[in-house]
């Protein structure tokens with residue numbers, strides 16, 4: 385079992401430190417800094433045991449530590465839930481020198497970041513993601529937000545956490561299919577920027593996807609590093625950050641079409657195979673790299689295809705997506721591994737041909 389601790393930094397406007405390792409609850413006081421006296425730990429019912437343990441530890445260290453239990457998954461990302469958290473902050477006189485801790489999966493860290501980013505126009509936020517997806521994507525980079533009746537993540541603020549603690553101890557009880565779904569974002573980082581990720585997965589996927597292995601830690605470090613570099617260069621999503629959406633244009637449409645009952649990574653896996661086929665048909669990506677998408681994602685037990693009958697519906701969802709500009713669909717495609725580019729306004733016939741390659 386690995387016990388190494390690594391630190392990766394996001395620089396610039398979103399400056400933050402991401403610590404990766406094991407047994408990191410003991411690092412929370414140092415992450416909070418000297419001025420903080422009071423913390424609100426936002427968590428779900430399934431994370432209640434971990435949250436209670438953390439609260440006790442912080443109380444022993446002299447902090448006033450409060451808990452806010454919120455609903456699981458996307459149900460946490462509602463304005464009523466954010467208001468419940470703000471009510472606790474108001475009733476306990478939270479000041480600018482107090483802090484929020486978000487302990488949970490991507491939905492909890494999105495909510496906690498939003499709650500902290502709005503309270504008093506921004507208080508310190510420390511995130512402890514407890515899923516692979518949270519560690520390599522959601523908790524890093526300060527995209528926070530909640531959903532509304534009109535759509536996902538439509539309400540939010542850019543508010544970077546000051547620290548992110550990726551503690552592999554928190555993954556011990558995570559179901560295997562959750563871990564594998566989170567790997568879609570790791571694979572994404574491999575294709576858009578870091579070929580070593582793909583090589584590690586191809587060497588021995590069982591070892592690489594085991595949270596107790598050194599290979600797992602290396603993969604998380606590499607994926608976090610990719611995200612940290614992109615966010616350091618483009619915190620506000622005005623240019624380079626768009627490459628993190630590789631596989632997400634179709635992936636988001638599939639999630640929508642499945643009424644958000646599918647895991648994000650499962651939809652993104654199909655979306656990446658689609659983006660790879662689009663990159664091939666649009667001219668530059670080799671068949672060998674497209675095949676590599678399929679073989680790596682399949683080795684992680686992720687799906688590679690989707691219903692042929694759903695194309696028209698998916699196209700119309702993609703056209704309504706908030707990332708579509710002036711009615712022109714935008715896809716991140718690859719010219720090669722680590723060579724992403726934007727394909728904007730592609731002909732619908734081409735989009736359909738690429739879909740034929742992944743539909744059943």
Ligand code: GLY
Pocket residue numbers: 521522524525527621625628629
């Ligand atoms: N999850 C994509 C981003 O953070 O930009």
